[in-house]
Amino acid sequence: MPKAEQDLSIGQVAERTGLSVHTLRFYEREGVLANPVGRGPGRRRLYSEDDVEWLRLCVILRASGMPLPEIRRYTDLVRQGSGTEEERLALLRRHREHVLAQMDKLTRCLDLITFKVGVYEDHLEHGPAEQGCDASSLPERQEQDQRGVSPR
Amino acid sequence: MPKAEQDLSIGQVAERTGLSVHTLRFYEREGVLANPVGRGPGRRRLYSEDDVEWLRLCVILRASGMPLPEIRRYTDLVRQGSGTEEERLALLRRHREHVLAQMDKLTRCLDLITFKVGVYEDHLEHGPAEQGCDASSLPERQEQDQRGVSPR
DNA sequence: CTAGGTTCTAGAGTCGGCTCTAGGGCAAGC
DNA sequence: GCTTGCCCTAGAGCCGACTCTAGAACCTAG
Numbered sequence: 394m395p396k397a398e399q400d401l402s403i404g405q406v407a408e409r410t411g412l413s414v415h416t417l418r419f420y421e422r423e424g425v426l427a428n429p430v431g432r433g434p435g436r437r438r439l440y441s442e443d444d445v446e447w448l449r450l451c452v453i454l455r456a457s458g459m460p461l462p463e464i465r466r467y468t469d470l471v472r473q474g475s476g477t478e479e480e481r482l483a484l485l486r487r488h489r490e491h492v493l494a495q496m497d498k499l500t501r502c503l504d505l506i507t508f509k510v511g512v513y514e515d516h517l518e519h520g521p522a523e524q525g526c527d528a529s530s531l532p533e534r535q536e537q538d539q540r541g542v543s544p545r
Numbered sequence: 546m547p548k549a550e551q552d553l554s555i556g557q558v559a560e561r562t563g564l565s566v567h568t569l570r571f572y573e574r575e576g577v578l579a580n581p582v583g584r585g586p587g588r589r590r591l592y593s594e595d596d597v598e599w600l601r602l603c604v605i606l607r608a609s610g611m612p613l614p615e616i617r618r619y620t621d622l623v624r625q626g627s628g629t630e631e632e633r634l635a636l637l638r639r640h641r642e643h644v645l646a647q648m649d650k651l652t653r654c655l656d657l658i659t660f661k662v663g664v665y666e667d668h669l670e671h672g673p674a675e676q677g678c679d680a681s682s683l684p685e686r687q688e689q690d691q692r693g694v695s696p697r
Numbered sequence: 698c699t700a701g702g703t704t705c706t707a708g709a710g711t712c713g714g715c716t717c718t719a720g721g722g723c724a725a726g727c
Numbered sequence: 728g729c730t731t732g733c734c735c736t737a738g739a740g741c742c743g744a745c746t747c748t749a750g751a752a753c754c755t756a757g
Binding site: 450453454456457478479481482485486488489492493495496498499500502503505506507509510513514516517 | 602605606608609630631633634637638640641644645647648650651652654655657658659661662665666668669
């Protein structure tokens with residue numbers, strides 16, 4: 394049964410996914426689409442709802458920092474069909490760890506930023522009370538625990 | 546009193562900050578250093594401990610996604626000295642919001658990724674029980690609540 | 698004296714991820 | 728018939744943030 398679940402134009406897919414039409418064509422060249430996009434009259438792309446769903450997943454993966462080559466890898470595995478599930482799972486787990494690490498890093502950065510915001514708030518509220526306002530102003534002298542935020 | 550708090554070479558600063566010497570020179574050109582780096586014999590850079598502290602802050606800001614131009618802006622304000630505190634605070638607050646938004650986005654991405662990991666784990670554990678494993682495998686059919694993750 | 702390591706400058710190159718341009722096709726409405 | 732709007736391809740361009748190169752100076756140890 395040749396599915397006729399009303400195909401979508403590239404513009405419609407752009408709307409639905411938040412990607413630009415340029416990016417959609419780019420992603421296609423990059424092999425990020427699970428199944429080859431169909432073509433209508435005039436070689437125009439015809440996307441299915443499944444394509445849109447897949448792209449939405451790709452958007453999530455990108456938004457969480459997965460590089461395009463890895464998305465392509467995952468796409469390839471899915472295209473290859475069953476037998477590749479272990480590898481897909483491994484890939485997803487790795488990415489999950491990656492996201493958790495990112496969040497961790499951000500949390501640590503946030504602490505320092507919040508601390509500095511606090512310092513400035515105090516400073517502006519009850520006037521520049523302390524005399525320790527040297528040339529580089531108050532930024533120095535925050536505690537020094539920002540280890541392991543981003544080596545190299 | 547001309548501080549002689551034992552100056553550091555670019556290589557030592559690289560070690561201490563986790564930045565490469567290339568990046569240190571690059572950052573200097575980009576105006577990311579609060580005070581101009583001193584020079585020793587042979588025009589070699591001499592950094593102070595304060596410079597290192599400042600760079601560590603910059604590393605944190607970068608790691609949390611602040612673009613270099615904004616770091617430069619902040620640096621400029623600090624260089625200008627007192628009177629710019631409100632603006633610095635505003636900048637930091639804006640960045641703080643930005644970081645929170647990032648974390649929020651990541652959290653939402655994480656949910657979906659975790660969900661998919663779960664699906665694959667089930668699938669691999671009690672065999673491919675369900676018959677709904679279509680061409681694009683099991684990826685489709687996750688619930689559809691990933692609104693607002695990354696519009697455009 | 699020489700060799701090795703670090704540093705210098707100016708500028709070129711790289712990489713990821715888009716983003717845009719040029720030049721053209723086709724279909725619908727005025 | 729002509730304009731408008733969406734689409735096509737191939738390929739160039741851009742942006743941010745580094746990263747590296749070439750060619751030279753200096754310093755220390757052997």
